[in-house]
Amino acid sequence: MYCYCRYLRAFGVFAISNFVLAMMAVSITSYISPAAAGSGIPEVRAYLNGVDAPEIFSPSTLFVKIVGCIAAVSSSLHVGKAGPMVHIGACIAALFGQGKLHKYRLTSKWLKYLNNDRDRRDLVTCGAGAGVAAAFRSPVGGVLFALESLSSWWRSSLLWRSFFTTAIVAIVLRALIDVCISGKCGLFGKGGLIMFNVTSTTITYHLVDLPLVILLGVIGGILGSLYNFLMEKILQTYNYIYEKGIGYKLLLAATISIFTSFLLFWLPWFASCRPCPDETNGSCPTIGKSGKFTNFHCPPHYYNDLASLFFNTNDNTIRNLYSSDTNDVFDQLSILLSFVTSYFLGIVSYGVVAPAGLFVPIILTGAIYGRCVGMLMGSKSSLDHGLYAVLGSASFLGGTMRMTVSVCVIILELTNNLLLLPLVMLVLLISKTVADSFNGNIYDLVLKLKGLPYLEGHAEPYMRQLTVSNVVMGPLRLFNGVEKVGNIVHVLKTTGHHGFPVIDEPLNSGAPVLFGLVLRSHLLVLLKKRDFLESHNPMSFHALKEYSFDDFAKKSWGKSERVEDVELSLEEMEMYIDLHPITNTSPFTVVETMSLAKALILFREVGLRHLLVVPKSSGRSPVVGILTRHDFMPEHIFGLHPFLTKGRWKKLQFDRSPLIKYFRDILLGTGFTSRNSFRSEF
Amino acid sequence: MYCYCRYLRAFGVFAISNFVLAMMAVSITSYISPAAAGSGIPEVRAYLNGVDAPEIFSPSTLFVKIVGCIAAVSSSLHVGKAGPMVHIGACIAALFGQGKLHKYRLTSKWLKYLNNDRDRRDLVTCGAGAGVAAAFRSPVGGVLFALESLSSWWRSSLLWRSFFTTAIVAIVLRALIDVCISGKCGLFGKGGLIMFNVTSTTITYHLVDLPLVILLGVIGGILGSLYNFLMEKILQTYNYIYEKGIGYKLLLAATISIFTSFLLFWLPWFASCRPCPDETNGSCPTIGKSGKFTNFHCPPHYYNDLASLFFNTNDNTIRNLYSSDTNDVFDQLSILLSFVTSYFLGIVSYGVVAPAGLFVPIILTGAIYGRCVGMLMGSKSSLDHGLYAVLGSASFLGGTMRMTVSVCVIILELTNNLLLLPLVMLVLLISKTVADSFNGNIYDLVLKLKGLPYLEGHAEPYMRQLTVSNVVMGPLRLFNGVEKVGNIVHVLKTTGHHGFPVIDEPLNSGAPVLFGLVLRSHLLVLLKKRDFLESHNPMSFHALKEYSFDDFAKKSWGKSERVEDVELSLEEMEMYIDLHPITNTSPFTVVETMSLAKALILFREVGLRHLLVVPKSSGRSPVVGILTRHDFMPEHIFGLHPFLTKGRWKKLQFDRSPLIKYFRDILLGTGFTSRNSFRSEF
DSSP states (O other): OOOHHHHHHHHHHHHHHHHHHHHHHHHHHHHTOGGGOBOSHHHHHHHHHTOOOTTTTSHHHHHHHHHHHHHHHHTTOSOBSHHHHHHHHHHHHHHHHTOOOGGGTOOOTGGGGGOSHHHHHHHHHHHHHHHHHHHHTOHHHHHHHIIIIIOSSOOHHHHHHHHHHHHHHHHHHHHHHHHHTTSTTTTTTTTOSSSSOOTTSOOOOOGGGHHHHHHHHHHHHHHHHHHHHHHHHHHHHHHHHHTTOHHHHHHHHHHHHHHHHHHHHHGGGGSOOEEOOTTSOSOSSBOSSOOSOBOTTSOTTEEOHHHHHHSSOHHHHHHHHHOSSOTTTSOHHHHHHHHHHHHHHHHHHHTSSSBOBSHHHHHHHHHHHHHHHHHHHGGGOOSOHHHHHHHHHHHHHHHHTOOOHHHHHHHHHHHTOGGGHHHHHHHHHHHHHHHHTTOOOHHHHHHHHHTOOOOOSSOOGGGGGOBHHHHOOSOOOOEESEEEHHHHHHHHHHOOOSEEEEEEOOSSSSSOEEEEEEEHHHHHHHHHHTOOBSSSOOOOGGGGGGSOHHHHSOOOTTOOOOGGGOOOOHHHHTSEEEOGGGSBSOOOEEETTSBHHHHHHHHHHHTOSOEEEEOSSSSSOSOOEEEOGGGGSHHHHHHHOTTOOHHHHHHHHHHTHHHHHHHHHHHHHTTTOOOTTTTTTO | OOOHHHHHHHHHHHHHHHHHHHHHHHHHHHHTOGGGOBOSHHHHHHHHHTOOOTTTTSHHHHHHHHHHHHHHHHTTOSOBSHHHHHHHHHHHHHHHHTOOOGGGTOOOTGGGGGOSHHHHHHHHHHHHHHHHHHHHTOHHHHHHHIIIIIOSSOOHHHHHHHHHHHHHHHHHHHHHHHHHTTSTTTTTTTTOSSSSOOOSSOOOOOGGGHHHHHHHHHHHHHHHHHHHHHHHHHHHHHHHHHTTOHHHHHHHHHHHHHHHHHHHHHGGGGSOOEEOOTTSOSOSSBOSSOOSOBOTTSOTTEEOHHHHHHSSOHHHHHHHHHOSSOTTTSOHHHHHHHHHHHHHHHHHHHTSSSBOBSHHHHHHHHHHHHHHHHHHHGGGOOSOHHHHHHHHHHHHHHHHTOOOHHHHHHHHHHHTOGGGHHHHHHHHHHHHHHHHTTOOOHHHHHHHHHTOOOOOSSOOGGGGGOBHHHHOOSOOOOEESEEEHHHHHHHHHHOOOSEEEEEEOOSSSSSOEEEEEEEHHHHHHHHHHTOOBSSSOOOOGGGGGGSOHHHHSOOOTTOOOOGGGOOOOHHHHTSEEEOGGGSBSSOOEEETTSBHHHHHHHHHHHTOSOEEEEOSSSSSOSOOEEEOGGGGSHHHHHHHOTTOOHHHHHHHHHHTHHHHHHHHHHHHHTTTOOOTTTTTTO
C-alpha cells in the first residue's frame, strides 16, 4: 500500500501548482507594475508624509496588487494579504481622488473637488483604514492602524471620516456574511464577523501568571527585533540581486517557491502520526476539508499535527492555534519545527517581487511561538495554550511592527475576547520596549531601503546647533513679477525645482520686495495657455478670472506636465508673462538665523513643500533661499557638515541634558508647546 | 398594614440623606474650590489647548473633586462620575508634573524634568485617559477619548504613553477585582472587568433591522441636540443666579435635591405592581440588595419596575436595561416615565455647583430611550430590548457628545460584545450627523459659557480676507538688548503682556534689528536675581552659565510671579540688564501681509503663545506687533471689523466655492497640505 510514487506524484502536483501561481504573481508584478511589489504599507506611509512616489496608485498597480496578491497567497508562499489589502484600499481611494478617469469615461462633476492634495490624502487614509478593516474584519482597528502607523498628520474630522469608512466596511462584510451563511461562497463567511472566536470557554488568568506573560513579552521582543534585523539583511541582498535584471527576480521567486513547497510537503514526515482524540466524533481525521486534524500519510483514525498546520489556509491555522482546550492536539516537536519554518520562511518570502504582506506571517509565527512557550511551561502554568498563542502573536507583532494600540485592538477584534485585553496590552508594551532598544520597526527599515525621503516629525539634536542658512545652498532662481517667457523656460529646463520666489521692484525706492512663491506646475499652465504680454506692463489683477478652477487642478498621479512638452516660437520667447495672478502671496517664511530644528517643526507641522528663507538684515536680496524636504534629510545635512557625527551630538545631549532640555523647550516653542518630537515614533 | 406614615418616614430618611450629601458636595465646592464644579472635561480640554485656567489642577480642587463627586453621586442627584474621574486623573498627573510638592516634602529629583509645558500637557493627557479607563474599565476607550475629545495636539509617542497608562489602569483594576472577588469590597468588582456583560445570549440581527436602527439614530440625534440646547439655556439661567452669591448656589442645589428625591420616591407609585416571573427562583423580589426586581410598596412576589430603575446605582440600572431576555420585565408606562424623568433631571442637575459628570446620565437616558423604542416597535421587530438599550445609549451619546470612535469603543468595552460593533457604529454616525446640523457638542457649549479662549484648529472663511496687520493692535512695547531696569519694571507693571520683542541697534548701520523675544516670567527671574549691569555694555554670552535650569523652570499652577513682588531700590532702577542670554533668538515670525488664516494655522499647528509680525518693507521698526491667542478670537476680530458678519462670508463662500476652495488650498499650503481645517471638529 505504501507506494512512494503516490507521494511523489502528490508532491509534484503541489509543487507545480505552487510554482505556477508564484511565477504568475512575480511575472505580472515585474512586467506590469513593479510598484505593486511588497506590502505597500511603507509606500502609503510615505505618500501620507508627502512623498509622491511614481505609479504607486495607478490603475495597473491596483490590478497587479489584486491579482498578484491572490496568486501569491494561494501559492503557499509564506506571505500575507493584509498589507496588499491596505494598498488596494488606498489605491481605490486614490483613483476616486483623481476626480476623473477620462480613459474609462467615469468623469463625475463632484469628484473634481477632490483634485487637491489635502482631500486626496484624506481619501487615501480612509481607504487604507478600510483595507485593514476588511483584512481583519476589524473596523476600530482599521481606524487606529491608519492613525498610528500610516498618517503623518491627523485631524479630528479625519478620524470621523475614516471611522465612517470602516463602519461601512463592517456593515457590508456583515451583510455579505449573512448572504453567504448557507455556504455558497466557499470559505468566506465561515468564521462570522469574528475571525478567530476563542470565547468558547471562559479564559481565566490570575496575578501569578504575570511573570510568565512578561517573559513571553521579552522573548517576543528579542525575536521580533532579530526578525527585523534578518529581514533588512535579506532585503539588501535581494535588492543587489534584483539590480541584475528581471530574469533574476523570476529565478529567485522560483527558488523560494520550490524551497517552500519542499519544506511544507516533506517536513510533516518528521512528525509522528497521532491517534485521534476520542471525543471528536467523526471529524477526525478531517479529509477533503480544512480542520484541525489532517490525515496526510497517516493510517485512518490518526492525524499528522504538523500537516494540519501546513496544509491549511493561514486563517485556519491561526484559528486552530488560538482555539482553547487543545493543549494535547499538537506535539512539541511539530510546534518547534513549524516555528522555525514559519520564522525563516517569513523572512525569505517577503522580498519576493510580488504583492506580499507581513501581518499574517507575523501573527502566525507569533501564535506558534506562544504555543511553544506554553508547551515548554507544561504543567507549571494553568494558562490555556490557546491563550498563549494569542499572547505570542501580540508579543511578536509588538516586536516587529512596534504598533501598540492598533495591534491591541486588532487582536481584540480578531478574538472577540475583551478579558484578554490587560494581558495583550502588557505583552505588547514589553515586547515593543525590548525591541525598540535594538532596532527600528520593520516599515521604517523597508522605507529606508526603498530610499523614500520620509520626513520625521522630530528634530535631531544636531539640528539645534544649525541655522537654516547653514543648509540652504545652491544658486537660487528668482522671477520678477513680470518675467520674460524665455527666462522662465530656461530656468524650468535647467533646474528641477518646483517652486520659485517672485520679487517685485517697487516703483519708488530701490530695494526689491518679495512678492510670493510661484509653482512650476502653475507656470506650465500659463505657458501652455500662451497667455503672454507684449510689453512689460503688468496686467490688472482681475485677469485671474480668465483661468478656471480646472486649469490649476492637480493632475492625476504620474501625469505631471513637462516643460519640454511646451513648444514656443522664438517670438513668443521674447514676450512677457505676468506672474502676479498665479503667485501665492503669503508663503511661509523664516529668517536665515532661525534654528534648523524650529524650521523643521514649522515645515513638518504645517505640512509645507517650500519654505522661503529671508535675510535678517535689509539691503540684500529679499530671499536667501528655499528649504525643501530634502534639505532636512540627515544625508544632506551630514554631507554639508561632515563634522556633525550623530554620536558626538548624542553624547553632548546626555551630558548637558537638563539645561539643554529646558532651553530647547524655551527656544523651540516660546515656552508653550515645543513639540519637537511631535509624532516622533511613527 | 398600609400605613402611609411608614412611607412618609421612608421618604423623609431618603430625602434628608440625599439633601445632606448634596449640600455637602455643593458647600465644599463653593467654599473650597469653585473650579471643581461640573465635569471638568471642558477645563481639561481648554488646558490641553493652551489655556491655563487658574486653580483647575490645584490640590484643593483634587480633594473637592474626589469627595464632592462621591457625595454628589451618592445623593441621588442625576449626575455621573466619569467626567470628575477624568478631571481627577488629570489633577493627579498635573501634580506629578509640578515636579515638587514642597509643602508635602515630596520633592523628587527626576520629577523636576517635567517642569515644562510640553511634558505637563503629556502627563495631563495620560492622566485624563486613565480617568476614562478607570471610569468605564475601558482602556482602549480611554486612549481614544483623550485623543478625540481632549487633546488639541497629538503625537505618536503620546499615543503610546497614554496607552501604557491605561494598560496599567486595566491591570490594577483586574488585580483589585481578583482581590475583591470574595465580596469584601462592597459593590466593587461585582461585574468583573466588563461592567455590563450582555454576552449571555448570542444577539442576532439582520439586514432587515437596519431601517429601525437608522430611525433610532435619527431620533437619538434630535433628542441629543435638544438636550444640548436645553442644557445651554439652563446653564445660562444658573450662571445668572450664581452671580448673586454663594447662598443662591446652595439654595438652588437644595431645591434640585429635594425635587429629585420627591420625583424618585413618589413616581414609582404610578407604576403598577407586577407579578414576579416564574423562572426567577427566590431572587424576585430582590430585598436588601440591588437587582432587577425591587419590591418597593408591592405585596410579596410582586415588584415595582419603576422603583427598580430608580432605587439602584446607575451602573446597576444600566446593566438591567442592557441585559437581554428581559423584554417583559419593564412596563411601557414605567419606561416612558423614567425616560422623561431621566432626561429632564439630567439637564437640571448638571449645573449644580458640585463635581458632576454628564456621561452616565446620558448613557442611562439613552438606554431608557432605546428600550422605549423597542417597546413601541413591539412584535414588529425581532431585536432584543437589551440591544435596543445599547443602541439607544449609543445614539444619545452621539447626539450630545458628538464623539464617534471613542464612544463606540467605550460601549464595546462596556458590553463586551463585538458583534454589536456594526450597529453601534451606524447608529453613532447617524445621530452625530443629525445632531451636528442643529448645534455644537455639549463640551463646546460649556466651554463657551465658561468664557475660556479655546483656539479652534481651522480658519474661518472671513480670516482669509484679512491680513495679520488688520488684527494686530495696541501700542507695542519693545526692549533693547541691554535695557534699563526702570524701563522694564515700568513696562511690566503697565501692561499684561507675557512676551516682548527685543531689538538691537547694530554698531555700524542705522536700522535696528530684531534680536528675539523675551518672556515676562524670565524677566522676573532676572529682576529677582538682581543680576544688573552698571553700564550699557552687554555681558558676554557665557553669562548664561550663571543661571541654572531650576531658575527658569515653569512654576507650579497658580503660583505665577508678580512684578509687584520684586522690590528694587531707586539706584537699582537706574542700572541696566542684559536681556541677550534669556532671549529666544529664533521666534516664529510672519510678514504683516500674511493672510490671517495662514497665520492661525502656523500659530495653532506649531502651538505658539506669541507670533511676531515683521514689516514687509525695510526702513521701519523691525517688529510691527505680536499676535497672541486672543487676536484670533472671533470676538476680537469682529470688534475690529464689524462689517465682517459671519453670514455674509458664508454666503460668499458658497457662491464662489470651487475657485475659492482651490485657491484657498494653493494659498494656504503652497499646494501640498493646506490643512486649514486641521483638527476642526474637536
